[in-house]
Amino acid sequence: MSVPEMHPASLDLEDRLPIRRLMGLAVFGEMLAARIYGLMAQLKPEHAPILRKFASMEGQHATWFREACRCNAIEPDKEFADHELDYLIAQVNDHFAAGDCEALAVVQGFIVESMAIAIYEPYLQVADRYPGTRDVFARALEEERYHVDWMTRYLRLRFFDAEDEFIRLCQRVNVQGIDCIGGTMMKIADYLDSIGLSGADCAGSMMDGYSELLERVGIPSKEATRNVVGLFMPLIRKYRHGETIK
Template sequence: MVFNKPSTPQLDITSAAYRHAYSRINGMVVVGEGLADRHFRLLSRAIPEDQQELERLAAMEGRHASDFVGCGRHLGVQPDVRLARQLFAPLHALFLERDRAGDLAGCLVIQGLVVECFAVAAYRHYLPVADAYAAPITAAVIADEGEHLGYAERWLRERFASVETSAAAIAKRALPITLSILQSLAADLQAIGMDPIELLASFSELFQQALETIGFEPPAARRILAGAAAAMV
């Protein structure tokens, strides 16, 4: 992947360029949080012993979607949900495939590691450039997403010996999809003051940490990330 290093002009949140980019990014956030709600509810049925906890996590994701709709409304911007659904479709389809196959480890890698690491990285980079209305909402969401990541890490770590192969295989399929989403939105991220290069670095660092937390040795975690990057060339 090749990104151009963005300049850092003063943001004008009333400009047409900002509003257009914000519509696309806001759409991704709203749709992504809505899909996370659905994914955690599917997991709650597949992991009955954790049903209450997973339903709680799902409800949090649903509130995030509503809160970010409000962020767009505050700026008078309609989220571009059509684009977001198109960009998220391959990742959602992969989750549903793994759900139908009964591959809980694969589902948790997709939603609990890949998506949550990306969300945490993205929100952390958005927070310094967020408008006054969106900033406290974003800060609260970051804490929530860390909790969701923690659930997936614990579940996978406790079963690592039996899920290692599956987790690695699904990560290698899900990561290129996620990186392609980032690539598609690079110009929009720059327009709202975010650096896609720095976001990619943060996501990669968080995801490698998550892989190591669940049991992968650092060289193996690095190979998974390197394979995803190579798939994007």
């Protein structure tokens, strides 16, 4: 997908830090997503073709986003993104070293994708402030949903008649996963507010979206809600009190 050359609106009118950080997270987060799907392909040769395709799609998103940034004179904040993603990379490396593809599927396919969808979807309402971003975010959103659907089917089949095992997997993965990715969501909430979204709505959508995915794989609704809400509560409290989130 090509990004049209356009002049950015309100280039001199606003502090660019929020959008630089958000786009940094989008660009480098997509690159990490490509790596994670690549690692999953190594662990699951039987699914390698589709997982490599997902990796390629995520890499393409990163390229689109970077190009859209260039058109809007936005320099993605790599340092911020690296700081946010380091913790996730460490988790991913641990899961890969343990040969735990299912943990990677939950972290990437559910938690990270839930965050991406929760932000990309409302972003479309303000995308025209940054010319050339609407089409690429709309396309990326559509493809992230496709990844989530595939991951949901994969996990449902893998844990068919083994819901307890899936619950144990989620309990193991969620504590670190939500602390890390949910923590990032809290840290960018104010940046989302500043570009015209609602950080709280994005966080709420991520929580609800992730709970819904857990339910689709077989975790009872109340249990899924309690697990996700319970892990977000400390993050929300830290956000509210201006404490260091992670």
